[in-house]
Amino acid sequence: MSIFAELAEHASLPFERGRMLPLGAYCDPAVLAAERRALFADEWICVGRTADIPARGDYLTAEVPLGGDTSGGETGGHRSVIVLRGDDGEVAAFDNVCIHRGAQLLEGCGTTARITCPYHAWSFRLDGGLIGGPYMQRTEGFAPSDHRLVPLAVEVWEGFVFVSQSVDPAPLAPRLAGLTEVLAPYRLAGYVPVHRQVDVWATNWKLLVENFMDAYHVFKVHQGTFAADGDNTLDTTLHPGTEAWAHHVAVHDDGPDIAHPDNTTLQGPWRKAIVLGAVFPTHVMQVQPDWLWYLQISPLGTDRCRIRWDVSVAPEMLAAQADPDAYVAELLVLLNAVNAEDQPIVEGVRRTVERPQFPRGPLSYLERNVHDFDRYIARRLTSG
DSSP states (O other): OOHHHHHHHHHTOOGGGOOOOOGGGGTOHHHHHHHIIIIITTSEEEEEEGGGSOSTTEEEEEEEEOOSSOOOGGGTSEEEEEEEEOTTSOEEEEESSOTTTOOOOOOSEEEOSSEEOTTTOOEEOTTSBEEEOTTOTTSTTOOGGGOBOOEEEEEEETTEEEEESSSSOOOSGGGGHHHHHHHGGGOGGGOEEEEEEEEEESSOHHHHHHHHTOSSSHHHHTTTTTTTTOOOGGGEEEEOOOSSEEEEEEEOTTSOOOSOTTOOSSOGGGGSEEEEEEETTTEEEEEOSSEEEEEEEEESSSSOEEEEEEEEEOHHHHHTOSSHHHHHHHHHHHHHHHHHHHHHHHHHHHHHTTSSOOOOOOOOGGGHHHHHHHHHHHHHHHOO
């Protein structure tokens, strides 16, 4: 049976009969090629937050997985994009490439009044329009108004900036209405960015998304970090996912109130609530009253993935610190330790899927969101 026939069967499995995806889904290059066509070509990919670009001319650059028919090549198939705050105050996104001869325009993040190509000094306004290029006066018919940077569709949701490579993508916000209701009281758009990091792990990108949404492994894998104070697995509530997102919520009734006293929008148990959420296909986040950790996960091949992870802190929490730098440093020690606990596990699973098929046992109720994500993958790859 082909891997796509296996995926078609998997797509119809109810949660009660849920299993891990067929192993070929994690190691067959044909599956990755199908993901580029069926997922990355038109889905919404998170590239940052509005808090990263608060003022006119602020920009960031990001990498999104290439969509369509492409092998990915040695770069793993990523498209560099610019996300910026324009003169009109709106967020826009463009290909990070000069339309003249393909030079990369910007790196990292910063502030600029215009975008100037480092190769031949063609200069663009913040709306992507070409101002002009030196020594182009002798080029017959050249008119700056005829040229502009290639735009990408952009949408802001709960302070996160998403882009799509589709010319006319379906709006994102209506698909996430239920998740918006869950997260709105956190006021995430106001959280203050404090750290961005890029790592590469030797695993399939889907295994990492699954791991982030897996409430079953925390008591075992994270005994030195999240579970250091004991097994709180029974405090976690799994909610059925949709075709676009999934989440679960951990509320430690006997634990401390982790919302700052100045936070008046979170009430009752939500002052202690931690939300683990995913916007399919590549955006996962841990949302807390005190801080936010989110990852954008994308393939560099079937056995390597790029992880860009960002940390932000609730403004009232950051303002209350006598030493904000020390507070952030301590938080990063925790999250790097969490990653160090997860990495050998998910890399080991990737090695295992290359071996002879194993039975793939039934899922725990704590893996409900893993099933939601896997069902999304199987359906998207086989529905066309």
